[in-house]
Amino acid sequence: MPAVRPPTRIGTAVVLPNLHKPAQLAEDAAVVDLISGGRLEIGFGAGYRVPEYDLFDADFSSRFKQVERNIAEVRRLWEEGGVTPGPIQSPVPLWGGFYGPRGARIAGRLGIGLLHISHEMYGHYREGLFEGGHDPELARVSDLLPVILADDPEAAWPRVAPHLAHQMNTYRQASVEGTGRPRPPLLSPGDFPETPKADGSWSTLEILTPEDAAVRIHERTNGLPVKHLIFWASIAGMPDDLVVRNIELVSERLPALLAESRAAAGPRPAKVPAGG
Template sequence: MKVGLYFDLRVPARSGLAPARVYAHMLEMCEEAERAGIDSVWFSEHHRFDDGYLPQPLTAAAAVAARTRRIRIGTAVVVAPLHHPAEIAEQAAVVDLLSGGRLDLGLSGGYRVPELELYQRSSAGRLDTTVEMARQLRTLWTGGATPAPVQSRLPIWLGFSGPRGARAAGLLGEGLLFLNPAQLTPYRQGLADGGHDPGGARVSGPVFALPSEDPERDWAQAREFIAYQQDSYRRHSVEGMPVPPRRPFDAEDARTRPMSRPGYFWFDTPEALATRIRDSVAGLPVDTVFLWASVGGMPEDLVERNVSVICQRLAPLLKTAPCLHSDF
């Protein structure tokens, strides 16, 4: 399997970091990661986060495209209901041209009420809207919008976590951006029902983990940033909804949870993480897994250490794991 890095470019007020420097450092880390052999970098989209979570992933992708030559550049994800298909078709094509054909476009329906309100969108039918965007992108790239991407079939990944979404990704013949063995059957069934080869199934997605050469030494410092990040997700995920606040994140419990349970976040040696990741995705046709380069406003020295350990120690262990294509 291939290995990537994920950047959210958060700048918590307590971090004392300057946003412009965080963005500049991200570009430096992408260049360094490329030199160190990483396969890809990924960016997401969120709005109205109090720490400035990256709101425009394709803009960041364009900047990385101009600074790199080999690595693939992905979105995980563009929130499809917030955008017009023609806008995303054009933006994605420009990034693909700037990168020489290295873009992977991940789409999903989003989940945050404040984001939908900001763009004056409804929360209803988000999955169907995302599926329709994927369909329209294929049409737009073959004559409905200019310029065209470099790649004749620019990879689209659909970030759906449930069986209906997994089947929808299969029906379209697109990749599934979610690492869950339980979704493989509906995904492959969708491929078959859509007239696609189930043997061409491909799955990618994030792994909530950070490697450390000495986990016990580094845990006290790392847990502060991990807890901030995960508590932020918990708080923002229910913002604007008539539900009680979620329980605070339990970092100790998260270290031992399996990938199949929400709220996991592993922190261990590269060898231990490689084993857990391989075991957790066994049987899946995995193309790429990606891990956070920075968590919760980490200072530059920690980000650099994360990138170094992921690129030089963890990635080589995971790249020895084959991409499994099980028979349908």
Template sequence: MQVGLYFDLRNPPDRRQDPSRLYGFTLEMCQEAERLGADSIWVTEHHLFDDGYLPQPLTFAAAIAARTSRVRIGTGILIAPLHSAVEIAEQAAVVDIISGGRLDLGLGAGYRVPEFELYGADQSKRYTVTDERVRELRRIWAEGRVTPRPVQDRLPIWLGYLGPQGARRAGLLGEHLLTAFGPNAVPYTKALAEAGHDPAVARMGGGIQGWVSEDPERDWPVVGQHLAYQLDSYRRHMVEGTGAPTPRPVDPDRIRNHKAPKGSLDYFHYGTPEDVASSIRVLVGDAPVDTVYLWASLGGMPEELVARHVNLVCTRLAPLLRSAA
């Protein structure tokens, strides 16, 4: 199992720092993660967050590509309905070229009303549009409709569909499934076979909500504080534009102790590298998951804590998961 790190470049209003320093430090951590043996680095997309959540993942992926030489670089995810297929095809090709063929293109349907309004996109058709973007990308690259071409003959596309229905959609398209939740392997592999794809090509991977620490009890007051900020921010921005009330603040202690997730925001694997590795193995089960990645930072953490976590993920957690696989 390959192990990576995930960056969103949040800059919380109550502890805002110079954005240039934040972006520069994040690139330094990407270089350090590669030096320490990380397999992948992932970035993601959101718009209009009050903490400056990264809005253009392929732009930042190009910067990571220019500063690294081995580690794979993924988008987890790019919101497909907000972008034309031609735009995605061209930008992805540029990143793939700069990186020497190291891009993993993760696409998702999105969910936030303000983002669809910002781009003038139709939210009601977001899943259909996302599926069509995948088909369009494959046609564009196969037919050479844009230049330059990606370095990889078949650039990996990952579908960030988290539930069983989404897993089925990814299988019907014959693409990778960007979730590490083991039970989704069943609808995914069944759909691969149904659509005439070889089930042996099934490939899953995804983000793990978790944090590793050499001294979990010592670190929890700080980690829990930043986890609460991160989850509350997601939940608050999730309902913007819907008319729904702002959700009540989360209890980080309850989230920490919940290990059987129903969604991506209701669990958190926390503990020593051995503890977290064990939890991840249970979450994955016997599904064809070959890539997982964890947050490098939570909600504007201090640089010292981020650097320590990057080191632990790369040097302690990753070897445990590789040997288990």
């Protein structure tokens, strides 16, 4: 008899609670959890664009204090019945989509998952867990991996690189709007490295075979309490045939290879702060 797969989870990565009323966000999320049969996971973030905050009359300079307060308020509304109907899940799995030390500690203090795979940030996350009085054994991490799978990465790279340049230029230009800072120079396809960085960290984007991806992912996640991985389906409108093949390889080939990679390498302990 074939194995029964668990129900597919759905979620956000990320929604910005600072641009919503907590009650509105709590109620909307509860409805989604009800409609989906209890399959919702929510990734929260602080955002990075000044114009978005200006549109909602929100204070960009205090966004990290606000996001911590608003996430806590959403959870309180669910726990105390402040909105009805409530979600099916209790609790709804929450994630903090933060890439820096301050955000990692916020996720820890709140006792939610960290939506960033990084051994360095994991240390700050655990510090936050201790600070918030949470059991460090409840730590969990996830992330959107900068990986596209292809049968022939060398052939795929020049077809994807222009789309990656467009994506990165869009983010880079948007990040300085409303700040008074000069616009960064536009990137071109030739500005991206085609091989992993020397320190083993992720490049901006890596196009890999499923076999190589399994090894890289194991190297980057070993010792961390990874619950699931998130992948790009497409990079800024890249060619359809590459999109379809990427989805096929991620969903049909990669899971078994990751399991084999973990079994072959064996676990290594995570690096934790001295206080942990």
